[in-house]
Amino acid sequence: MAFSLPQRLASLPPYLFIDIDRKRRAALAAGHDVINFGVGDPDQPTPGFIIDRLQRAVRDPVHHRYPPDGGLPEFRQQAADFFRRRHGVDLDPEREVLGLVGSKEGLGHLPLAVVEPGQRVLIPDPAYPVYRAATLFAGGLPYAMQLSAENDWLPQFDAIPAEVARAAVLMFLNYPNNPTGAVAPRTFFERAVEFARRHDLVLAHDAAYSEVYLGSERPPSVLEVEGARDVAVEFHSLSKTFNMTGWRLGFAAGRPDVLAALAKVKANLDSGAFGAIQEAGIEAYAGIDRPEIAATRKLYRQRAEVLCAGLRSIGFRVDPPKATFYVWAGVPPGYDGMQVANKLLDEAFVVCIPGIGFGEGVANYVRFALTVDTDRIATAIARLRKLHW
Numbered sequence: 355m356a357f358s359l360p361q362r363l364a365s366l367p368p369y370l371f372i373d374i375d376r377k378r379r380a381a382l383a384a385g386h387d388v389i390n391f392g393v394g395d396p397d398q399p400t401p402g403f404i405i406d407r408l409q410r411a412v413r414d415p416v417h418h419r420y421p422p423d424g425g426l427p428e429f430r431q432q433a434a435d436f437f438r439r440r441h442g443v444d445l446d447p448e449r450e451v452l453g454l455v456g457s458k459e460g461l462g463h464l465p466l467a468v469v470e471p472g473q474r475v476l477i478p479d480p481a482y483p484v485y486r487a488a489t490l491f492a493g494g495l496p497y498a499m500q501l502s503a504e505n506d507w508l509p510q511f512d513a514i515p516a517e518v519a520r521a522a523v524l525m526f527l528n529y530p531n532n533p534t535g536a537v538a539p540r541t542f543f544e545r546a547v548e549f550a551r552r553h554d555l556v557l558a559h560d561a562a563y564s565e566v567y568l569g570s571e572r573p574p575s576v577l578e579v580e581g582a583r584d585v586a587v588e589f590h591s592l593s594k595t596f597n598m599t600g601w602r603l604g605f606a607a608g609r610p611d612v613l614a615a616l617a618k619v620k621a622n623l624d625s626g627a628f629g630a631i632q633e634a635g636i637e638a639y640a641g642i643d644r645p646e647i648a649a650t651r652k653l654y655r656q657r658a659e660v661l662c663a664g665l666r667s668i669g670f671r672v673d674p675p676k677a678t679f680y681v682w683a684g685v686p687p688g689y690d691g692m693q694v695a696n697k698l699l700d701e702a703f704v705v706c707i708p709g710i711g712f713g714e715g716v717a718n719y720v721r722f723a724l725t726v727d728t729d730r731i732a733t734a735i736a737r738l739r740k741l742h743w
């Protein structure tokens with residue numbers, strides 16, 4: 355019997371990271387020394403104080419049963435405490451915080467909670483591919499908000515046609531931004547909240563990199579804006595802050611009726627994160643100001659300097675990222691990003707991701723993840739210098 359993919363799945367482009375990874379593994383299997391700046395997954399281990407707490411918690415039989423819906427009350431409380439300390443925002447842990455099985459899970463399920471088939475969803479271009487895929491799964495119609503270097507990689511709300519803005523029910527934003535490394539100032543979030551309020555749409559802000567800032571200033575939360583919680587939900591993740599991508603833990607915060615709708619979707623699909631992992635998450639947020647966490651930022655800052663200087667010497671256009679662990683690089687003249695990504699992988703066994711993996715409007719960019727140590731970065735740059743450009 356023939357099985358054919360349903361349209362919503364068939365219409366998605368192949369998840370680009372998977373294709374690149376297949377090629378990377380082929381190069382590895384052929385015995386080549388591959389230097390991987392591809393997928394954004396921290397190379398450093400989870401700090402020991404978090405692992406210690408997991409080891410204790412895993413023996414507690416209370417965690418061997420289903421965790422409570424929406425997350426452990428203590429985890430939600432810790433998330434609210436983090437918000438008060440970091441952002442000066444008081445959240446009700448019961449109504450304004452929702453535990454997630456990683457933030458991707460929440461972002462992916464959100465359109466099912468707020469979008470009717472055929473309704474408009476505003477999505478930045480470039481962006482983390484999940485926003486668009488999740489919109490299509492829910493039957494929503496994506497509208498691309500073009501980001502560009504000239505506009506500091508911030509969407510221009512004035513450029514959205516009035517009928518699109520009127521029809522939109524959801525808008526995704528992401529700062530600090532993957533893939534560009536851009537940070538949004540508070541004034542931008544004020545404009546975004548005002549826009550969402552004016553058009554009565556849900557503002558979903560992905561703050562997965564809020565603690566991965568490389569400058570001296572900490573990126574703001576959209577919830578710091580007066581009245582933001584009437585329109586906005588913000589997604590937080592332990593993955594990048596604490597090197598915990600494999601653990602699958604995050605939370606959403608903000609607008610209570612949207613969180614309740616998201617909780618209803620989740621109650622029908624998953625049963626929450628493992629309780630012992632949530633306990634470890636409590637320990638993580640309690641220790642957010644520990645030196646281990648600052649050391650990770652310092653590491654990315656050093657790597658960014660080495661990689662940016664090296665790429666610039668070859669003819670890439672790069673600014674050091676303000677946050678995240680990505681270097682977003684304009685490719686040398688005469689190439690597009692896909693050609694450069696293929697050239698690097700085929701001729702130098704260096705993996706990066708072409709901009710086209712994040713949107714249609716950034717074909718002349720590639721993204722490097724700073725998850726490679728400085729010696730290897732130097733080796734990669736030396737290889738790229740030897741290529742014929």
Ligand SMILES: *Cc1c(COP(=O)(O)O)cnc(C)c1O
Nearest residue numbers: 456457458482532562591593604
């Ligand atoms: C890594 C990443 C996430 C996913 O984080 P998880 O909490 O591991 O699911 C979300 N958004 C962006 C932009 C990311 O790069």
